[in-house]
Amino acid sequence: MERIGVIGLGSMGYGMARSALAAGFEVIGEDLDAARAARFRAEGGAAQTLSGAVGSLDAVVVVVLNAAQTEAVLFGPDGVVAGMRAGAVVIGCATVAPDFAREMEARCRAHGVLYLDAPISGGAAKAADGRLTVMAAGTPDAFAAARPVLEAVAETVFALGDGAGAGSAMKAVNQLLAGVHIAAMAEALTFGMTQGIAPERFVEVIRQCAGTSWMLENRAPHIVAGDYAPRSAVTIWPKDLGIVLDIARGANFAAPVTAAALQQFLAAAGMGLGQEDDAAVAKVYARNAGLVLPGEDAA
Template sequence: MKNISVIGLGSMGFGIAQSLIRSGYNVYGQDKNTVQQKKLIEEGGLDAEVPFGDLDAVIIVVLNEAQTRDIIFGEEGIADKLKKHTLVIVCTTVSPNFAKEMATACENKELLYLDAPISGGSIKSSQGKLSYMVSGSNNALIAAKPILDSTSETVFEFGEVVGSGSAMKAVNQMLAGVHIAAMAEAITFGITQGIEPEKFLEVISKCAGSSWMLENRAPHIIDGDYSPKSSINIWPKDLGIVLDIAKNSNFSAPITSAALQQFIAASGSGFGHEDDAAVAKIYARNAGIELPKSS
């Protein structure tokens, strides 16, 4: 492994690229946002036309299934540009069935495919401390190991049945989305009872009602800072995938459905590109209360 392309330089993809550069790889960053590409070049990324035929691996970290499919098999797709046995690592949150479809299509092109959704947030991504949930052939996993070691602190393996990693990510996203919505509901409920947001976080972070998402996102509300670390618009997509999987499995997920409606309301109210903690604005508006302003 020497030459790697990271496609999708959002907060997670950019962090992965940074970690690979620190580990000595030749990293070609690709993103529709040329500002992100220029930032990566400043960090040591390569400023050149991507030599697809010389790549050893491509890591895809984009928003959704449609973008992932287009990148691999669209009109300008990479599948026909890569040499045989190039590793394609898909970190996008997708459904298990989509992962299986992409793996089969890549196998037909003699490419290695690894289903590798990620968790950890932008900070852990930039530190090379992500968690991966991976599934794929033994050959794909062996090929990916140096990359995973350079960008993660934990790799959870789910065997050779492609899509198992994405199924696990769906479970994680179910909890993460519900926890963010629950945090927003609780902090705004507290405000209606005269509890200052700062005191809410001080107390709940030491009590049984806490969660990682609460401790991570509540400070955004307290600071009135909704610059997107993870945006509202991610959740209608991710929780939509969760509910599609649940529907196909005849599984009822009413709490997830309720959380999804709050994120849809936030997106529809113009907060889609703000930090996902901005879902609290829906609760605040409905309750007729003011959230803290940025200083």
Template sequence: MRIGVIGLGSMGMGVALSLVKAGHEVAGSDVRAAAVESLVAAGGHAAADPAAAAEGARLVILMVVNQAQVEAVLYGPKGAIGALVAGAVVMLSSTVPAQFTEALAARLAETGHLLLDAPVSGGAAKARDGQLTIMSSGSAEAYAIADPVLTAVAATVYRLGDRPGIGSTVKTVNQLLAGVHIAAAAEAMALGTRAGADPRQLYEVISNSAGGSWMFQNRVPHMLDGDFTPLSSVEIFVKDLGLVLDTGRSLRFPLPIAAAAHQQFLAAAASGHGGEDDAAVVKVYEGLAGITVARPKE
């Protein structure tokens, strides 16, 4: 199947490469020429813009950052919508508000296209291995077209209903937990370091104790190595936890713990770390306490 992938960041590139490995014809579009070149080197095809990525495709995957970018790559100049064939599926894998997803499904239906609400989780490594978790919702017709794609990129696909928007709601809850866990991991590691515990030993103990979490085990090594090469950036969680809080406000639902985590990511971004890996939220605590969690490996 010919598939367009719009957005070749750490997650989008992994998805595109998994599809190439599965034998699909993949056209990739990204604002960064180097990302497109990397896909071509792996057997994919270059698309100069979103419209070119969508040309002739039965399915287009959107892996961009936010709803403004979704709007731009679909309906902006050289947007994908004008090139999509009738009956094609837009697989929306960006983290966006559920209300936006629902409205987008209605807009796409007016032009004879289908929406599969399909946010993803698992990180860049699992994206490259085709082992993502997908929280999806959409019509039977959309799933019928998307099934080979879902099989190629995911280890687990949750089918949450036939209405787009449910998948985005579940992803919002996931991001609440993910952001809180990263901020809490940074706080815990900084506290232990300030109190005199060896950070690497602390990581080992907590990883094998009740206080551990997937995010603790995944992100604390970045802190210990002092390696903040962005896999998922601080700014992503400024955005995603902001989305969580917006959702809470719309439902008149208090989210004090998410709000506290959001403030820590905002503090990290305001301190100049917005483009670094989200584990760089630990630098807020390091600066306050005059410590460094990083410990070189022996």
């Protein structure tokens, strides 16, 4: 495998594209934001457009926001699948419902194209270092075709099944926990403030205690620094936790903790915080309790 396309050069996709470049691939990067695509070309990305080179690609890695965008880039008016050669592979990395992943696999198969259901986890820093975790499911042929790319962008690849859907199901489980942990971190940190515990002291102590989590250790320092530049934006969570709840309803499964966390992210979005880092959900708690977070002006 020598030539791949990466569609979606956001915080995760850009890092994945750079990791593939570092591993020796020729990489064509494409994004709705022309400046991101131009930046990637300036840093070593191929000069061709994806539409002009799609027939020569061995793999297309789709790192867009949601199912609608995934379907559009694969099968829309300018969708890539129709132009891909037989035996090439689509690596679908967006968080989507398992049924949608199975649908994409079937539609790709009708064109002779392989599909790997391959949602990712790890954040922008691990994407840039080629150290992501991939929760993958697909046929043995899809795994074989995708393996060189996976080796370039991931530290850990879990093979979860021989057909699409299982990877997206596992990602939904992960997102349930991740979203709940962020909301719980924000609740605990601001609760501590009501008891005179400064946010920096909260981080110092709790990260050494049983109540810690990866999300707490990663996101709480953003609050301490008053830094809400979006590594992962608030708007991600209404989408991802919404997917979790849709799947849960289909399984007749009650997920009340997930629903409660979702309401906090919706409240944050309603406050105009949608494009801030998801740690900004702490501002919902702070507003309701009359607290002033680090870096915020007292009103």
